[in-house]
Amino acid sequence: MRTDTPSPMPLSVPLSPDTPPPIILVFENNPSLALLVGQHDQHLALIEQSLGVRLSCRGSQIVIRGNVENSHLAQQVLESLYSNLNAGQPIDADIIASTIRMVAPKAKQAKQKARPLSEGEESSDRLSSDNLPEIKTKKGNILPRSPGQAQYMHHLAHQKMVFGVGPAGTGKTFLAVAQAVAMLHAGLVDRIILSRPAVEAGERLGFLPGDMKEKIDPYLRPLYDALHIMMPAEQINKRMVSGEIEVAPLAFMRGRTLAHAYVILDEAQNTTSAQMKMFLTRMGSGTHMVITGDLSQVDLPAGTVSGLKDAIETLHNIEGIATMRFTSADVVRHPLVARIVDAYDKKKTGHTRNVKKISPS
Template structure:
């Protein structure tokens, strides 16, 4: 049944915060929920099906409460609220903002954006090795860097080591100039972007020059024991079984490991088995190791990204069923 609700805006600060630039937050809500939202004066009119209208109204109420408590919301906050509403956990939305993990290079607070990310952060704190498995856009890499930098700033670790396997995603490393590290560096761009966002470009480069932060291909880890370090393995779905075992056994005293990957995007040669998939089967019940699995609902990018992921998953499932 169609209905309409009117959300009352309390003040100018709330108006700017709820609408976004050129009503962009309302557009996000329309894309994600299906209701129609129209701002006029100090009101937001919400039209659509019963459930769509109620959901949109509840999200506006939660976002308005955040603004009132001094939180400056952005597009990812709006998407997070929609995802929690979809899962029926919107009542816990405010809890996500009770803790600041770190402040970024511009002094802005960094917080978890959904329940999946909160589980991930708690797993990192409580275990020696944490696996984050799920699609792109769930914040695995960014949060891994956040937790690593936090640990470094607290003095829990002496250095950060970030690595990934040198496997091409449909491109050839052989034609790129430089040594192996230089060839892999472009593929580590998300890591560099996260470090620059949290520490700033100059500070990151100083720490790298001192060896406090090391970014290197997985091949460089062989034969080392990594004590007092926060170690991140990204794109772990592209490790072989031997590489994964080699990496995990580098863990030293006073160290933490994070292993992130997306098992739906394996670029290994045909016939090669993913070390990440094997680790899921072998290590599930090992003490001090925890697996956190993210879903499309945990994606904190534009709502269409989650729809794209679901569409591909459905297509692959149907294709497999028809073969």
């Protein structure tokens, strides 16, 4: 019997005992259903393309057709989105893609047989949507948009030093800045220090006009951009004047002891081993450090070992240090970004594998 109160979840009704059976989801909140479907069924089309199923909306029902695994994935995605809509959260193409990224690994893990971990072994399972971490800021709570982001956010909240390594668009820097702002607002740290090496990305910019700040600002702009998403501009300026927020190139870190601070080193793949050691040893009492970078985009001179790569290899078994390795599956920018990352990775791997030794004739 239907009531005026919308059901928080749709009802699942199997159509027939055939294998695989279609699934009918019955929705009791028609306004939420309209938002779930999207204009001209565009949201359903996105789910169809991503999961390889057929979806059709008839009245208050959505029919799912496809193989058993994909159909159940689509059901979980639709249920999650519908629940969010009933809770007042909007959905769009990005949120749909994020929901699919979160649901798919969860379903895969549920199929794997659990086994006890040996002493000292860490679980390789990433956090699922059952127990998502969140970062609370004054502009609202930030939730992970991929399983990798969920694990990364867990590390940010529980470890003193975190390495975030992976391709562009995975949210490494954004989430680190969000955690820093949240901890500053909560009074858990006294200041935020954001830093990058001043290395040009494969091009020579030549002489830059202006004072010191104007010369280094182009290198630090991505960090400013992340800050402005988290805080109003006037608050950022006020805190920068007071010293609560500092944005500086890596060279300015030498000789300092950074205490009771949240320190982020971005683009760390462009540090040398000596620079990385210098930076890591600035850590003082009550300080958290996050080091982010993409080892596929090293702009150091040929033959120079990346300090990020060297640090990860050197510190991999040190207690209190966590390393999060993102993949293209964690890219939350435009879907093309993930495909571009995969294409370059395949090209690099293919070149390595296709090298053949030719014997002299």
